[in-house]
Amino acid sequence: MICNKKRHLGQRLASGIVLASAVALLSACDGGVEQPGSSSATAVSSAPVVSSSVAISSSAAPVVSSSSVIIPSSSSVASSSESGNVNTIILQENQAGFCAVDGTIDSNNMGFSGDGFANTDNAEGQSISWQVNAQTSGPATLEFRFANGGDPRSGDLSVNSGANGTQPVTLANTGGWTDWATESVTVDLVQGLNNIKVTATSDQGLANIDSLTVTGAGVSAGDCGGVASSSAMQSSSSASGSVGVGEPPAQCEAMGWATRKGRSSTPFNVTGGGNAQPIIVKSFADLSKYAGDGSPRVIYIDGTLGGGWSGRSGDRLIVKSNKTIIGMRPGTQLKAPIQIKDASNVIIKNIVIKGPGSSSDQAWDNIVIEGASKNIWVDHSEFWNGQDGNADVVKGADNVTFTWNIFGYTNNGGHNFSNLVASSDNEPQSVGKLNITLMFNHFRGVAQRQPRCRFGDIHVVNNLFTKDGMASDNGISAGKQCRVLVENNHFIGIKHPVHKRSGGKSELRGMNIFENTSGDTAGNGGPAFEPPYEYKSLLVPASQVKGLLQGKVGATLSSPSACE
Ligand code: GCU
Ligand code: CA
Ligand code: CA
Numbered sequence: 001m002i003c004n005k006k007r008h009l010g011q012r013l014a015s016g017i018v019l020a021s022a023v024a025l026l027s028a029c030d031g032g033v034e035q036p037g038s039s040s041a042t043a044v045s046s047a048p049v050v051s052s053s054v055a056i057s058s059s060a061a062p063v064v065s066s067s068s069v070i071i072p073s074s075s076s077v078a079s080s081s082e083s084g085n086v087n088t089i090i091l092q093e094n095q096a097g098f099c100a101v102d103g104t105i106d107s108n109n110m111g112f113s114g115d116g117f118a119n120t121d122n123a124e125g126q127s128i129s130w131q132v133n134a135q136t137s138g139p140a141t142l143e144f145r146f147a148n149g150g151d152p153r154s155g156d157l158s159v160n161s162g163a164n165g166t167q168p169v170t171l172a173n174t175g176g177w178t179d180w181a182t183e184s185v186t187v188d189l190v191q192g193l194n195n196i197k198v199t200a201t202s203d204q205g206l207a208n209i210d211s212l213t214v215t216g217a218g219v220s221a222g223d224c225g226g227v228a229s230s231s232a233m234q235s236s237s238s239a240s241g242s243v244g245v246g247e248p249p250a251q252c253e254a255m256g257w258a259t260r261k262g263r264s265s266t267p268f269n270v271t272g273g274g275n276a277q278p279i280i281v282k283s284f285a286d287l288s289k290y291a292g293d294g295s296p297r298v299i300y301i302d303g304t305l306g307g308g309w310s311g312r313s314g315d316r317l318i319v320k321s322n323k324t325i326i327g328m329r330p331g332t333q334l335k336a337p338i339q340i341k342d343a344s345n346v347i348i349k350n351i352v353i354k355g356p357g358s359s360s361d362q363a364w365d366n367i368v369i370e371g372a373s374k375n376i377w378v379d380h381s382e383f384w385n386g387q388d389g390n391a392d393v394v395k396g397a398d399n400v401t402f403t404w405n406i407f408g409y410t411n412n413g414g415h416n417f418s419n420l421v422a423s424s425d426n427e428p429q430s431v432g433k434l435n436i437t438l439m440f441n442h443f444r445g446v447a448q449r450q451p452r453c454r455f456g457d458i459h460v461v462n463n464l465f466t467k468d469g470m471a472s473d474n475g476i477s478a479g480k481q482c483r484v485l486v487e488n489n490h491f492i493g494i495k496h497p498v499h500k501r502s503g504g505k506s507e508l509r510g511m512n513i514f515e516n517t518s519g520d521t522a523g524n525g526g527p528a529f530e531p532p533y534e535y536k537s538l539l540v541p542a543s544q545v546k547g548l549l550q551g552k553v554g555a556t557l558s559s560p561s562a563c564e
Pocket of ligand 3: 115
C-alpha cells in the first residue's frame with residue numbers, strides 16, 4: 001500500500017473515524033510527527049518510551065493548516081468539443097514521450113540530435129515505443145529521423161496496440177550510419193494517451209532512430225505511464241504537463257513483494273511492530289534485547305550503537321518477527337550487521353551500516369535475510385563496504401522489498417559483490433521463494449551482484465546504478481531458475497548491466513537507460529513474470545530516476561515517522 005493521501009483521507013472521513021486519525025495519517029505521510037491513532041506501517045500508539053524508562057511526554061497534535069492537506073489533482077483532459085490547435089513536438093530518447101527501445105540508446109554514430117539515438121537489437125520483433133497525449137482525436141503526422149547503413153529495414157507502426165491502426169513503414173538505406181533522413185506517415189490519434197510503437201518485421205531490427213516529431217491537434221509528450229485510451233474510452237490518467245510528473249507519492253507503507261504471501265497475489269499487510277508503543281534505545285544491549293524478543297516492537301535507535309565487527313565476530317543484531325526498527329535521525333549508524341532469520345513482518349528504516357570492506361572471507365553480510373523469513377521491508381537505509389555482501393537474501397527467505405536504499409562500496413576490495421539472492425545452486429528450500437522487489441535504490445561502486453540471483457522472481461525497477469570509479473564486472477545477473485523483470489532503471493558506466501548468464505531469465509520492460517555502459521544489456525531474454533502488486537502509481541520514467549533519488553535515497557529520514 002502506498003501513502004495515497006486522497007484515498008486514505010476519503011476512506012477515513014467516510015468511515016466516521018475521528019479527524020485526529022486522518023490528521024495523524026496525513027502528517028505521517030508528509031513526514032511530520034506521527035500521532036497516536038495512526039494506522040500507517042510505523043504506527044505509534046502513544047508517546048515513545050526511552051528504554052532507560054524515562055518517558056517522553058506526548059507532544060501536542062499538529063495544527064492542520066490547509067497547506068498540509070495537498071491532494072494532488074488528477075489532470076483532466078480537455079473535452080472533446082474543444083478543438084486543439086495543431087502543434088509540433090519532438091520526442092527524444094531520455095526525455096518525456098520516449099518510452100522504450102528493445103536495444104540501447106547509443107551515441108557512437110555522429111549527426112544525431114539530443115543524447116543519441118535508439119538502436120534496436122538486430123532481430124525481428126524488436127521495437128521502439130513512444131507515448132503522445134492528444135487534446136482531441138484526429139490525424140497526426142509522425143516524422144521519424146533515422147539512419148540506416150544497411151539494407152532497408154521494415155517495421156509495423158501501431159497506435160494503441162493496433163486499436164487505432166497498424167501500417168507498414170520502411171526505413172530505407174540512408175547512405176551510412178551517420179547519414180540521417182526522415183520518413184513521415186499519418187496516423188489517427190485518439191483523445192488522451194496514445195502508445196506509438198514501431199516493431200521490426202525484418203530480421204535486421206530497425207534503423208537507428210534519432211527522434212520522432214509529432215504534429216497534431218494539441219499534442220504533448222506522454223509520460224509512458226497510465227493506460228492508453230481507446231477510441232471508446234475517456235482518458236483518465238495524466239500525461240505530461242501535470243504537476244508532479246515523476247514525483248511518486250510519499251511512500252509510507254511497504255510495496256512490492258513484501259506485501260504478498262509467497263509468490264501469490266494474496267495481500268499481506270507489513271506492519272512490523274504495528275501499534276506497539278515505541279521504545280527509544282540508547283544502547284546496543286537494549287536494541288538487541290527488544291529486536292530479538294517475542295513481542296511486537298517499534299524500536300527507535302537513538303545515537304550510534306554497536307561496537308563493530310569483522311569476519312564473524314563482534315556485535316551482530318538479530319531481528320525476530322513483528323519488529324519496526326528505525327534510526328531516529330538521518331544517518332543513524334549501526335555498528336553491527338543485521339541478521340533476519342526465520343522472522344516475518346519486519347520493517348528496517350533509516351539505518352546506515354558500514355562494513356569493514358570487502359574480502360573473500362566468509363564474513364557476515366551487512367544485512368542478511370534468510371531461512372523462513374518473509375514479509376520484510378528494508379527502506380531508506382545504507383549498506384556500505386560489506387565484507388561479504390551488502391544485502392543478501394538466501395536459504396528460503398521470501399517476500400522482501402528494498403526501497404530507497406544505497407548499496408555501495410568506496411574501495412576496490414576485490415569482492416564488491418553487493419546483493420546475492422541464494423548462495424548456491426543447491427538450495428532446495430529456495431525453490432519458488434526469494435521473491436524480491438528492488439525499487440528506488442542506488443547501487444554505487446558495486447562490481448557484481450546488483451543483484452545476482454537464483455530461484456526468485458526479482459523485480460528491479462526504477463533503480464540507479466553508478467560505478468563511482470570502482471571496478472565494474474556486471475550488474476543484474478540471473479542464474480539458476482531466477483526470473484528478473486528489469487524495468488525503467490538507469491545504468492551509468494556499468495559493464496554488462498544486464499548480464500547474460502545461463503539458467504535464468506531477464507526481461508527488459510519500459511525503458512532502461514544504458515549510459516556509457518558496455519557489454520550485455522539484453523540478459524537472457526524473457527518473459528520474466530507479472531508482478532501481482534500495484535506499483536505503477538510509483539513508477540517513473542528511467543530518465544527521472546537519477547533526479548528523483550537525489551537527496552532522498554539512503555538514511556535521509558528526518559524523524560521516525562517521516563516517509564521521504
Ligand atoms: C552498426 C551501427 C549501429 C546499428 C547496427 C545495425 O553496428 O553502428 O548503430 O544499429 O549497425 O546494423 O543495426
Ligand atoms: Ca541495430
Ligand atoms: Ca536523438
